Amino acid sequence: MNCAECRDNLVACAEGLLDRETLLECQAHLEACAGCRAECQAITALQQRLVARGQAAAEVAMVAPVMRRVLQKQSEPEGESIMSRILKHRWGFGLGAAASAAAVVIAIIIAMSPRAFGLEQVIEAYNHIRFLHVKTYPGDQETPNEFWIKADEQGRVEKARYYLPVTEDGVKLITWTPEKAEVWFQSKHGFLILQTKRIAPQMQSLLEQSQPQLYLKGLLEQQKAGKVELQIQEQGDSQVIVATNSSGQKQVITIDKKTDLITSVKWYLVQGDHEVLRTRTEFSDYNVPIDDKMFELQDQLPEDVSVADQLTQVIGVPQGNMTDEQAAEETVRQFFQALVDKDYKKAGSIYGGELESYFKKQFGSLTVARIISVGPAEAQTNWVKRGFRVPCKLEIIQPDGHKSVAEPSPYVRPGDDEAHPDRWNITGGVSLGQNAVKVLPDNEKYAALTAEQTARAFFEACSRKDWDEAGKFMPYLNERLKEYLGGLKIVSVGESFTAEKYPGGMAPKGYPGRFVPYEIQLSPQEFNVRVSNANPAKRYVITGVFDGKLKLQQDLQWTNGPDVLADNDAYAKLSPAQAVKGYFDAFAKLDWNEMAKFDPDYDVEHDKKQFEMAAKSGTDVHKLVPVVEVGEATWSPEQSAWFVKCRMSQTKKWNLALRKDNVAGRWQVDGGI
Amino acid sequence: MDLTDKEYVEHCRDGHPEDFGLLVERYQKPLFAWLAGWVGDSGQAEEAAQESFVRAFLSLNKLRKPESFYSWLLGIAGRVAKEQFRATAHRQRDREAAETMMTNAAESDEPYPLEEAIAALPESHRQVILLRYYERLSCQEVATRLDMPLGTVTKTLSRAYALLRQELAAREGAQPTVNQTQSL
Numbered sequence: 001m002n003c004a005e006c007r008d009n010l011v012a013c014a015e016g017l018l019d020r021e022t023l024l025e026c027q028a029h030l031e032a033c034a035g036c037r038a039e040c041q042a043i044t045a046l047q048q049r050l051v052a053r054g055q056a057a058a059e060v061a062m063v064a065p066v067m068r069r070v071l072q073k074q075s076e077p078e079g080e081s082i083m084s085r086i087l088k089h090r091w092g093f094g095l096g097a098a099a100s101a102a103a104v105v106i107a108i109i110i111a112m113s114p115r116a117f118g119l120e121q122v123i124e125a126y127n128h129i130r131f132l133h134v135k136t137y138p139g140d141q142e143t144p145n146e147f148w149i150k151a152d153e154q155g156r157v158e159k160a161r162y163y164l165p166v167t168e169d170g171v172k173l174i175t176w177t178p179e180k181a182e183v184w185f186q187s188k189h190g191f192l193i194l195q196t197k198r199i200a201p202q203m204q205s206l207l208e209q210s211q212p213q214l215y216l217k218g219l220l221e222q223q224k225a226g227k228v229e230l231q232i233q234e235q236g237d238s239q240v241i242v243a244t245n246s247s248g249q250k251q252v253i254t255i256d257k258k259t260d261l262i263t264s265v266k267w268y269l270v271q272g273d274h275e276v277l278r279t280r281t282e283f284s285d286y287n288v289p290i291d292d293k294m295f296e297l298q299d300q301l302p303e304d305v306s307v308a309d310q311l312t313q314v315i316g317v318p319q320g321n322m323t324d325e326q327a328a329e330e331t332v333r334q335f336f337q338a339l340v341d342k343d344y345k346k347a348g349s350i351y352g353g354e355l356e357s358y359f360k361k362q363f364g365s366l367t368v369a370r371i372i373s374v375g376p377a378e379a380q381t382n383w384v385k386r387g388f389r390v391p392c393k394l395e396i397i398q399p400d401g402h403k404s405v406a407e408p409s410p411y412v413r414p415g416d417d418e419a420h421p422d423r424w425n426i427t428g429g430v431s432l433g434q435n436a437v438k439v440l441p442d443n444e445k446y447a448a449l450t451a452e453q454t455a456r457a458f459f460e461a462c463s464r465k466d467w468d469e470a471g472k473f474m475p476y477l478n479e480r481l482k483e484y485l486g487g488l489k490i491v492s493v494g495e496s497f498t499a500e501k502y503p504g505g506m507a508p509k510g511y512p513g514r515f516v517p518y519e520i521q522l523s524p525q526e527f528n529v530r531v532s533n534a535n536p537a538k539r540y541v542i543t544g545v546f547d548g549k550l551k552l553q554q555d556l557q558w559t560n561g562p563d564v565l566a567d568n569d570a571y572a573k574l575s576p577a578q579a580v581k582g583y584f585d586a587f588a589k590l591d592w593n594e595m596a597k598f599d600p601d602y603d604v605e606h607d608k609k610q611f612e613m614a615a616k617s618g619t620d621v622h623k624l625v626p627v628v629e630v631g632e633a634t635w636s637p638e639q640s641a642w643f644v645k646c647r648m649s650q651t652k653k654w655n656l657a658l659r660k661d662n663v664a665g666r667w668q669v670d671g672g673i
Numbered sequence: 674m675d676l677t678d679k680e681y682v683e684h685c686r687d688g689h690p691e692d693f694g695l696l697v698e699r700y701q702k703p704l705f706a707w708l709a710g711w712v713g714d715s716g717q718a719e720e721a722a723q724e725s726f727v728r729a730f731l732s733l734n735k736l737r738k739p740e741s742f743y744s745w746l747l748g749i750a751g752r753v754a755k756e757q758f759r760a761t762a763h764r765q766r767d768r769e770a771a772e773t774m775m776t777n778a779a780e781s782d783e784p785y786p787l788e789e790a791i792a793a794l795p796e797s798h799r800q801v802i803l804l805r806y807y808e809r810l811s812c813q814e815v816a817t818r819l820d821m822p823l824g825t826v827t828k829t830l831s832r833a834y835a836l837l838r839q840e841l842a843a844r845e846g847a848q849p850t851v852n853q854t855q856s857l
Contacts, residue, residue, distance in 0.1 A: 010831070015812050015830075017823070033745075050805075050806040053706045053787055053788070053806065055708040056705075057701075058809065061701070062701050062705075063694050063698050066701075066725055067691075067693070067729075069727045070726075070730045071689070126763045245694070251690070268778060387824070410823075484687075673727065
């Protein structure tokens with residue numbers, strides 16, 4: 001081992017990650033070489049300092065107290081007003097409602113010890129569970145994912161079956177035992193039998209999610225660490241545990257009082273000003289025996305299903321008489337030749353026995369025209385014995401006929417198949433940029449657009465909720481952004497400018513793209529205004545603001561008044577909706593006196609101050625006035641008050657970051673949303 | 674998948690304050706260690722750390738470079754610690770006591786606060802160091818958490834060590850500690 005190899009290995013050596021042979025070589029070199037020894041000592045000394053610092057902070061757990069303080073600050077009454085709640089987006093930092101909703105959740109959590117009920121006894125109850133059926137409903141998925149589990153006498157999972165109706169691969173059915181996993185890609189007519197290290201952690205994770213006792217143990221640990229707060233309520237035949245963490249995530253666990261077994265778990269996320277149900281899981285059929293046939297799929301397969309058996313199939317490329325470097329290069333050459341030949345089955349067999357359909361999906365849309373070069377192989381011995389990276393050049397033909405050169409650098413190594421340690425397999429690094437910005441069949445049309453035109457086209461597509469089209473301008477458009485941007489209205493799209501002129505210095509230095517100023521109106525936000533005329537002046541005044549789901553956002557107490565006005569009769573004749581409209585009309589004119597006829601003085605005063613401050617800072621305050629559409633009023637007998645439905649438009653004014661340094665030569669949205 | 678500091682900051686600004694909890698989770702330990710090195714008392718360090726996070730949250734819209742969240746947070750924490758010293762001096766009506774505390778802090782076992790050097794690392798390197806040493810994960814656990822090959826973790830650590838040593842050598846070599854601490 002020379003000095004460079006030794007230094008490459010020093011961290012892995014200190015971490016105990018080297019195999020015995022390399023470790024001995026490394027130690028031998030260190031004994032002989034003073035320079036490397038000094039380097040090793042310097043690294044060890046730094047590691048010791050770091051370990052000491054980590055140990056000093058090991059017990060720190062301040063997420064919950066910090067978030068509680070943050071929420072308290074946010075919900076301090078003097079910082080709130082009816083309009084500061086409603087205007088949360090206009091003030092540029094939408095914290096109010098979300099924070100207060102979370103604060104409400106925390107406030108509800110009373111100091112009732114969960115030990116009084118004893119979650120441990122629930123965990124204990126699971127010691128006798130051998131069979132279990134689980135259904136989960138993630139997001140708005142209608143058909144549940146289903147799991148069947150069989151455990152041994154010690155409670156360890158012996159066998160499992162999963163039915164996953166909605167996956168990237170279509171409908172999937174999986175069975176698992178520690179010996180092997182079977183995956184039936186029902187939509188793709190494929191079947192895979194495998195035992196790889198890759199699938200084990202995924203299975204373990206699925207199993208843990210499906211076993212309520214493990215989930216409860218996790219909650220108890222989090223509670224001890226101060227990461228979660230637990231509240232217990234009684235509801236008929238059930239105990240309900242509400243677990244809330246500092247990030248506003250809430251879980252509601254229902255336990256059957258008779259059996260101490262969990263019947264359902266619901267996960268909520270506090271989003272904006274309301275709680276959104278993210279996932280629901282139902283547990284049933286406790287100890288109802290499951291036939292062993294449920295955990296075997298092979299006998300049930302139709303004839304047209306193609307089977308890949310990684311347990312019996314010999315995978316990889318044999319070493320033969322080749323040196324390691326030659327074997328690494330040959331393996332990579334054969335893999336890419338298989339892609340040239342569109343022989344995805346062969347490609348899969350050199351990639352750890354991966355399914356043919358997987359490679360077809362990954363590479364089917366590209367044509368690999370030819371291999372330009374392979375190698376030379378570069379040893380990667382610092383992380384795995386006999387591992388290599390093999391830089392390659394390939395000629396690719398895009399769907400539009402455009403030719404390009406891809407330069408992947410796959411990882412390759414022998415020994416992944418324990419039964420055939422002399423065979424080499426690729427383990428990663430084969431991406432040919434197929435997930436990057438693609439050249440579209442009608443690419444020219446898009447490539448001809450300017451940054452401004454692209455920004456407009458992107459917003460227009462969002463406005464129509466045409467996500468295929470919007471995706472052409474932003475390949476990583478996720479569900480959260482879709483929810484945020486869907487149905488927007490464009491107010492204006494300005495002229496683009498470069499990073500040098502970017503206000504606020506938020507662009508990275510030398511940003512290669514441009515910025516397009518825009519103003520958009522997002523989908524309206526619904527809220528309700530509570531009004532009552534049970535007062536001496538007998539006119540409708542605002543007594544509270546509620547969110548779209550009638551959750552209280554702000555209670556407005558009239559400590560003084562409302563006074564009987566000089567022209568009180570005219571106001572007493574207004575209906576609940578007309579009174580609310582009167583308030584917002586006055587707001588539009590910034591007529592504070594008129595507003596105070598509908599809203600308590602202190603609240604109006606607060607808005608007035610906010611507007612004065614904004615005006616002082618040079619803001620056009622008229623742009624801050626909310627555009628509110630007042631709808632119908634509904635009587636609430638429980639509250640003896642009217643609720644007037646309102647919709648407020650939110651606008652966003654910012655700069656869209658776009659760049660076009662991609663193979664397709666199209667402007668792509670890169671940020672600023 | 675863990676997001677970058679910049680993404681978390683932007684989520685908070687976009688109306689998802691709950692994501693701030695994830696930033697607290699990420700930096701609570703190094704921030705505490707840094708402050709504890711100063712004030713010497715873990716209770717005071719924790720109080721200062723909490724106060725720093727709260728102030729950071731309330732000023733998040735003033736943060737110009739979200740990718741520099743951690744350095745910015747250390748700046749806030751420095752001011753909080755200084756206020757804490759002053760308040761102690763004020764309470765004790767004894768200026769000397771506060772000065773002694775500051776001197777003691779500067780003469781702690783740590784020749785130069787590692788956390789400041791960590792703040793100067795590129796984010797990808799910083800995450801690996803924080804997870805390995807402050808969250809005390811093994812390299813394999815770091816690899817799983819960050820969804821990267823084990824080899825990339827060790828390589829990143831190796832590079833991070835080199836950068837940290839460079840940074841520490843430059844700062845400790847320049848003997849800055851007492852003056853720097855007092856000038857805060």
